[in-house]
Amino acid sequence: MALDSKVPKGPIKDKWTDYKNHIDLVNPANKRHIDVIVVGTGLAGGSAAATLAELGYNVKAFAYQDSPRRAHSIAAQGGINAAKNYQGDGDSTYRLFYDTVKGGDYRSREANVYRLAEVSANIIDQCVAQGVPFARDYGGLLDNRSFGGVLVSRTFYAKGQTGQQLLLGAYSAMNRQIARGKIEMFNRHEMLDVVIVDGKARGIIARNLITGEIERHSAHAVVVGSGGYGNVYFLSTNAMGSNATAAWKIHKKGAYFANPCYTQIHPTCIPRSGDYQSKLTLMSESLRNDGRIWVPKNMEDVMAIREGRKKPTELSEDERDYYLERRYPAFGNLVPRDVASRAAKERCDAGYGVNATGEAVYLDFASAFERYGKEQAKIHNIENPSPAKIKELGQAIVEAKYGNLFQMYEKIIDQNPYETPMMIYPAVHYTMGGVWVDYNLMTTIPGCYCIGEANFSDHGANRLGASALMQGLADGYFVLPYTIGDYLSADIRTGKIPTDSKEFDEAEKEVTERIDFFMNNKGTKSVDYFHKKLGKIMWDKVGMSRNAEGLTEAMAEIKAIRAEFWKDIYIPGTANEMNPELEKAGRVADFLELGELFAKDALMREESCGGHFREESAELDGPQKGEAKRNDEDFAFVAAWEYKGEPGDAVLHKEELEFKDIELKQRSYK
């Protein structure tokens, strides 16, 4: 099947408006007869469920947690971008569009990104109307901060809990519709397959995670907003339950999976400490507004610090290497995430890491304390303030901005970051790749949509900070509710989709057989045993930098683990009860397939772009020496993979990317 992105004709700034003016609509009376299933209730799924219900559709929403409010969007800290230009610093829809395409290293679809930038301002209006308590200045207007990879302040925030507040906003909109009966909410339910009738997505098979019951749910369309697949690495900043099962199931039933190798390794996470570690914790990128990143210049100091003979605060300014400021003077500590992560890895690989594992760099707020302290002293008319007073005043400002993050750091590491610099190291955070969708956010299965992090569409090969929240809400509040109407307008006479068809029988049988297999297999190893093994291969060979040899090995090794998994997995308990091991087994089984496709995609892409760094493709000389080298001639396409039984046999379909409104350039932050 040839890929048709269905991007509307016309100038980029008119595409979305023209499109909305010409699509088919469903009249309000008919919407009452149309059912939509939404899987996942984070920012994308939650906002979509609420909006579809408000429009009049009957929505069934599914979450594996006990409430939509617990979806992992809640953990997003820093903020949400919007081209409001409230700061008057030259922001515009075009500039947000440009920054996002450039930040994505020219591997995203222009028309989708422009639309995202276009609706971004509306998101803020919407959220304020819902009672989201964004940060404000003393005049009562909304405050902004800066994020990496841009030169304007366009990020709206609610302390370090922006994702929480936005999700609670979407959740409140859902609650209003649940109360009206327009959303039927299925908490503690997991989608285990999609049901396709006459070529269209018409329902799902779900498991009730409390009783173990397998349920059939039908609808006229299925929307998957189940998040990313970062947990393929075992250790990531994702929630423990975050999984790719819904996305992978639709892939196996015909939805192409795009650019799986584009993964974001976030530069500012708390370093790992031991083998028992179950997850990694992010420290918001917003900290890079005020924190400066460094390692010691001299190896003797590195050793002294590791052995506890010296403290980082004892090093003078000229004994420190502020390597981001040195290498990227224009953007300094605010370079995009992929660049910052690789730079940290480069220093640590060279032996300059500052903790026992050699995998940590400093994030230092001392100069921010001083800068803010002096400013405050002036404001409060304190003459000749002592250095201690300046620090105290400065710390109060930093605490107001990032207090919860500092507290979180202290609880985990047991060190006071007001007194000693934080230690950070990159960790897997977000996946730009995902299910391929067209301009309508429809997958290659008619009637099956994919939104938010689960799809591939807007971030190219690297996502800029504060853009995930923007995309999730844009898809759910403002894009999908329009585009899905165009499809559903053909279904006004279809009537309820029966669940007693042979298609439902077959899908349920497949699900039940797999569960039975797990319960009856007399293996000896736990799910985590396999998950950790997979994660180690992914991190070592498909991590921050990749090469052909490692990727080829990774594919073979993952395949071998998969074979071992299906032979030796052991699940305690029964299928007819709450059984967390059984839940994990299904998810890890899918990761074991996805991981191999991921490595295959990375192997195919013989260029470096965004989060995907191929060692064979780096600049060899000139001012950009050592930086990633993109190859637009051969790789300016979306890689959409078609499932063919084994991940290794997946067939590549290319969607060529056209750049009409932005010139393709080397992405320089120097």
Place this chain on the structure above:
Amino acid sequence: MNLTLKIWRQKDSKAKGQMVDYKVTDISEHMSFLEMMDVLNEQLVNSGEEPVAFDHDCREGICGMCSMYINGEAHGPDRGVTTCQLHMRMFNDGDTITIEPFRAAAFPVIKDLVVDRMAFERIQQAGGYISVNTSGNTQDANSIPISKHAADEAMDAATCIGCGACVASCKNSSAMLFVGAKVSQYALLPQGQVEAADRVQNMVAQMDLEGFGNCTNTGACEVECPKGISLENIARMNREYLSATLKG
């Protein structure tokens, strides 16, 4: 460190539960409490026993899913953290740790340490929202200035993660801190004023219907709340409720 764990085991909502003793060894002080539970569960699975079911998800203190009652305190002995952020350095080698589910009539046990908090969902559905459609046709976000003070206070109330520690800690199993936080968030913002009276009455009515107890100003909820939600929110809810009922 080596520890003895006394854990509540209960097969399902109908079964009769009991405390069961387990031993774990070589626990690092840098582990989180849930990572210690992972070690126990891995141990149980490897010996063919059923692992202890417990709720958890984000493991960074924000989703509100984790919910254990540890040594008689919701989320354990540390302050300002959820169980997932409680670290083993709070305990000593040789300790015996008692781990129970959150207990309240309105939070029935589903299995082991997992409880059903759907009552919270129904309270939110009764009025925990502003009735505005997600149409995108709202007015510009800066058209209504909101004082920084009010916005910050609304934010403090809005940081509630809905974990239920307040209910579990209260001798009356009262949910007033949880409900008060939501009522306050909207009461403090101009957007929430329009339906403020209906909201507080509906949410309180649902809260009573769910079987939560009343507030007797003990303040345990505030102490145990991992997000430091203030008792002031209960006072504000009471004022809102009073003025709403007086208005009729």
